[in-house]
Amino acid sequence: MYRGFPIGYLLFWENGLPGEHRVIGADHKQKSPIFLIVDGQQRLTSLYTVMRGTPIMDEKFRVKRIRLGFHAFEERFEVTNSAIERDPQWVADISVLWQPTTNLYIFLKGFMAQQNRPLSDEEEKRVSYAIGRVSDLQKYPISALEISANVTEEQVAEIFVRINSSGRHLNQADFILTLMSVFWDDGRKELEDFCRAAKSPPAGNSPPPYNPYFLPAPDQLLRVNVALGFRRARLENVYSLLRGKDLQTGEFSPEKRDEQFAILHQAQEDTLDLSNWHDFFKVVQRAGYVHPSLITSGTALLYTYALWLIGKRDFQVDSFRLREIIAQWFFMVSLTGRYTGSPEARMEQDLALLRDISGPDDFVHTLQQQITAVLTHDYWEVTLPNELATAAAQSPAQAAYFAALCLLNAPVLYSKMTVRELLNPSIHSPKSALERHHLFPRNYLRKIGMRDSRVVNQVANYALVEWHDNIDIRDQPPSEYAPTYEARFSEAELAEMYELHGLPWEWYRMTYQDFLAQRCKRMAGIIHKGVEYLKRQTG
Numbered sequence: 001m002y003r004g005f006p007i008g009y010l011l012f013w014e015n016g017l018p019g020e021h022r023v024i025g026a027d028h029k030q031k032s033p034i035f036l037i038v039d040g041q042q043r044l045t046s047l048y049t050v051m052r053g054t055p056i057m058d059e060k061f062r063v064k065r066i067r068l069g070f071h072a073f074e075e076r077f078e079v080t081n082s083a084i085e086r087d088p089q090w091v092a093d094i095s096v097l098w099q100p101t102t103n104l105y106i107f108l109k110g111f112m113a114q115q116n117r118p119l120s121d122e123e124e125k126r127v128s129y130a131i132g133r134v135s136d137l138q139k140y141p142i143s144a145l146e147i148s149a150n151v152t153e154e155q156v157a158e159i160f161v162r163i164n165s166s167g168r169h170l171n172q173a174d175f176i177l178t179l180m181s182v183f184w185d186d187g188r189k190e191l192e193d194f195c196r197a198a199k200s201p202p203a204g205n206s207p208p209p210y211n212p213y214f215l216p217a218p219d220q221l222l223r224v225n226v227a228l229g230f231r232r233a234r235l236e237n238v239y240s241l242l243r244g245k246d247l248q249t250g251e252f253s254p255e256k257r258d259e260q261f262a263i264l265h266q267a268q269e270d271t272l273d274l275s276n277w278h279d280f281f282k283v284v285q286r287a288g289y290v291h292p293s294l295i296t297s298g299t300a301l302l303y304t305y306a307l308w309l310i311g312k313r314d315f316q317v318d319s320f321r322l323r324e325i326i327a328q329w330f331f332m333v334s335l336t337g338r339y340t341g342s343p344e345a346r347m348e349q350d351l352a353l354l355r356d357i358s359g360p361d362d363f364v365h366t367l368q369q370q371i372t373a374v375l376t377h378d379y380w381e382v383t384l385p386n387e388l389a390t391a392a393a394q395s396p397a398q399a400a401y402f403a404a405l406c407l408l409n410a411p412v413l414y415s416k417m418t419v420r421e422l423l424n425p426s427i428h429s430p431k432s433a434l435e436r437h438h439l440f441p442r443n444y445l446r447k448i449g450m451r452d453s454r455v456v457n458q459v460a461n462y463a464l465v466e467w468h469d470n471i472d473i474r475d476q477p478p479s480e481y482a483p484t485y486e487a488r489f490s491e492a493e494l495a496e497m498y499e500l501h502g503l504p505w506e507w508y509r510m511t512y513q514d515f516l517a518q519r520c521k522r523m524a525g526i527i528h529k530g531v532e533y534l535k536r537q538t539g
Contacts, residue, residue, distance in 0.1 A: 001140050002077070002133060010142055011039035013156055014149035015182065015243065035146065036178050038156055051138065053095035057192070067093045070134055072111070072127045088114045097135045104135055149252070172235030173219035176226075179242050184261055187268060191218040194272050207274055211281050212425035213292045213301070220302050221271060227306035228313070229267030231355060233347035270309055279319075280305050287327040288403030288530060289334065291423040296396045299339045303347050304330045307367075310354065317360040325364045328534045332371045335384075335400040335527065375531060384524040388459050389516070398459045401502075401523050404530025405464070410500035413437075413463045414485040422466065437465040439503075440512050443475035450512060460519040463501055478508035502526050 001007060012035035037044065046066065049056045055065045067080035070091040077094075084090045091111065096102055108128050112119060119127070147156060180188040195216050198209040226238050242264065244257025270276060284301065288294075295301060308326045311317040317325075333339060339346055353366050387397045406420040415422075438445075438461055445456050486494055498505060502522030507515055 001137055002075070007043060007142065009040070010037070010044070010144040011147065011159070012036065012144055013038050013147040013151070015179075036175075036182065038147065038159075050095060051098045053093070053099070067095070070094050070131070072130050073123070075130050088116060091131065091134070094134055097131070098138055104132065107131075150250075172239050173222055175239045176222060176235060176242060177219060179239070183242075183257065184265070187261075187265065188218070190268065190272060191221055194221065207278070209272075209274060209277050211278070213281055213284055213289075213295055214298060216298075216302070220298065221268075224271045224302055224306045224309070225264055225267040227303065227347065227351060228271060228309045229263045231310075231351045233303070233344045233351060235344075270313055271305075276309060276312070279323075280308050283308060283323050283326045284330060286323055287331045287334075287534070288405075288407040289330070289399070290403075290406050290420055291425050294399040294403055294423075295334075296394050296399050297334060297337065297339060299343045300330070300333045300337075303339050303343070303350075304333060306347075307350070311360075311363050315358075315360050315363040317363055321360070321364060324534070325367050328371060328531070329367050331400065331403065331531060331534060332374060334403075335396055336374055337396050338374075380524055380528045384527065385520040388520040388523050390459055395459050397523075397527070398462070400527050400530070401459075402464065404527045405500065407530040407533050408500060408526070411497055413465050413497065413501050413503075414488065415466050417466070419464055422464075435465060436462045439463050439507075440478055440515070441475040444477050445512065448512075455516075458516055460502075460516045460523060463503075482508040500526060 015034060015036055045056060048054060049066045050068050053065070055063050057063050069078050069080040069084040070076075071078070071089055072091060073089050078084060080090075080092050085092045091097070097104070097107070108131060111131065112124060112127070147159065151159075177188060177191075180191075194209055195218055198211065199215055200208060201210050202208055223233070223235070226232055226235060230238050230241070232238050241260045242257060244253045244255070244260070245251070246253060246256065283304075284295075304326060307329065308322065311322045311326065312319070350370070353370070354363065357363060357366055384397060388395075388401075390397075402419065402423070406418075406423065410419050411417065412419055412422055438456070440456075440461055442456050445451075450456060489497065495505070497503075498507070502519050502525070504510065504515075504518055504522070507519075510518070
């Protein structure tokens with residue numbers, strides 16, 4: 001801007017409700033905004049914080065002030081640091097140039113006086129001109145495009161992509177959060193405050209939303225609000241409704257908008273209710289997902305939270321019964337990756353199942369039907385064993401297997417402690433209490449010619465062991481280390497342990513390929529047992 005170069009267009013979108021005059025948001029806001037910012041928000045935010053000297057909040061919820069310094073002799077800008085603050089040749093914070101109380105003539109006299117040497121007339125003229133140019137940046141012309149309120153959300157997103165192909169693609173959550181800033185500023189602030197508090201452990205007497213399993217973002221909790229309030233997962237129509245648009249006539253109505261925001265307001269109140277929030281994580285624990293490392297999909301967790309809220313608020317399902325059926329549901333969606341790929345479409349279908357039912361029995365029965373329809377005999381016998389034959393670092397099937405071990409109160413392999421005990425997220429130590437161990441160590445497999453990492457690192461070659469056992473095992477062949485550890489236990493204890501860990505008797509004497517094939521099937525069987533255990537608890 002100082003050099004006179006263009007900084008790109010700003011793109012605004014009419015909010016569709018001209019002529020309103022009511023004050024919105026915080027007290028310092030003067031009038032209802034006519035335009036929403038589609039492209040250029042970062043530029044405008046940066047300019048605002050620098051020119052007004054106003055702190056802003058970054059994506060990690062840290063409030064900070066951006067201070068730019070200007071070297072008046074070399075005509076260059078830098079982010080202010082301690083060296084710049086000590087150097088008299090710098091204007092350490094250019095925000096002062098635009099303060100209402102700043103007189104440029106007096107400022108220039110003071111700047112000249114603080115120099116460590118007398119300045120020539122030419123230097124004074126050059127410095128005065130340079131600082132004057134910085135001050136005049138408030139007059140910099142910026143081109144803006146205005147999009148009519150009649151243009152649809154999809155068309156606006158397409159315009160954005162065409163104008164700024166290197167920018168971040170918009171999504172409907174961005175649009176709705178923008179609307180919240182305009183028409184319900186406190187609502188957006190509530191979301192942001194909740195998410196910021198969720199990142200910090202308890203420090204006082206008031207319980208925060210902190211939990212060890214999930215650190216939400218505002219747009220993620222917004223999806224829970226929308227699912228609960230409008231029974232929608234696709235945000236497109238919800239955005240139109242919140243703008244007060246009649247989906248039949250296309251007309252905008254302030255009354256309609258206020259009505260829809262009232263629904264969102266109530267949904268958000270229920271979503272951010274700390275009792276609801278923490279009760280739901282008991283559901284996650286009940287499903288066997290006792291450690292954050294087992295949560296492979298934040299979307300699955302959030303959509304399950306939405307269904308839990310619907311069951312509690314809209315269908316009044318008994319709390320015990322609700323916990324059991326939602327725990328079973330969470331296990332299923334986590335195992336199958338139900339909300340990966342096209343999560344909105346899948347959740348839209350699940351919400352549609354609830355639109356024509358009434359009462360708690362129907363709610364529970366509907367979810368049970370879906371679980372049964374997904375987890376069929378073929379799934380357990382064919383699909384899941386094939387999915388376990390993978391080397392994926394984040395495998396939903398492997399996480400479900402560990403969760404099943406927690407449900408079945410299985411011991412850690414070659415240990416007297418249980419998997420659930422050592423996966424307790426409240427235990428903090430320099431080393432993880434449990435580690436994934438290659439049953440057939442990698443270096444051992446390489447020595448016998450097995451070098452393909454996709455085969456070496458298959459899920460079926462992993463077991464949970466205590467970390468000191470993992471260190472002791474190192475690269476020994478299983479036929480050497482396993483009999484040593486077996487000596488710790490009776491034959492009955494070993495039989496039960498091997499059963500729960502999907503290991504055939506004397507598994508270490510098998511060929512590696514035979515071992516993988518058998519263990520995939522056995523692990524699928526253990527996961528099946530975990531699901532059956534949860535089913536038996538649901539009335």
